[in-house]
Amino acid sequence: MPNKKELYFDGVQEFLKNNQDNLAKAVLKNFEMVLDNRYIQTYVVRTSDELTSFLQQEKLQTVFDENHIYLWDYNSSYNKIDTFIKKTVSLYDANNALVRESIYDVLDIA
Numbered sequence: 250m251p252n253k254k255e256l257y258f259d260g261v262q263e264f265l266k267n268n269q270d271n272l273a274k275a276v277l278k279n280f281e282m283v284l285d286n287r288y289i290q291t292y293v294v295r296t297s298d299e300l301t302s303f304l305q306q307e308k309l310q311t312v313f314d315e316n317h318i319y320l321w322d323y324n325s326s327y328n329k330i331d332t333f334i335k336k337t338v339s340l341y342d343a344n345n346a347l348v349r350e351s352i353y354d355v356l357d358i359a
Contacts, residue, residue, distance in 0.1 A: 276289070338352075340356060
């Protein structure tokens, strides 16, 4: 009998297969919202100079710099918890005063 992780991945694969057209249409219809909320993320090891330039221009690539803190996490339990949990990142100074706060994974500290 498959374990919970295998059942979950099988279910996701079946859902994606059965709904690929509707999902693609929804992403294209709401593309600006998808980008603004960073709903789709990928890790690309190597790209051409042209693609890298395009990704940077459209703010689709993270360029690490010292003026930002990157706060990515992952869901190691392989469940659907990320759909109803909202993360807020808060940065406090030595006196416990709020300096910056964000609901995004990249915090501007400039």
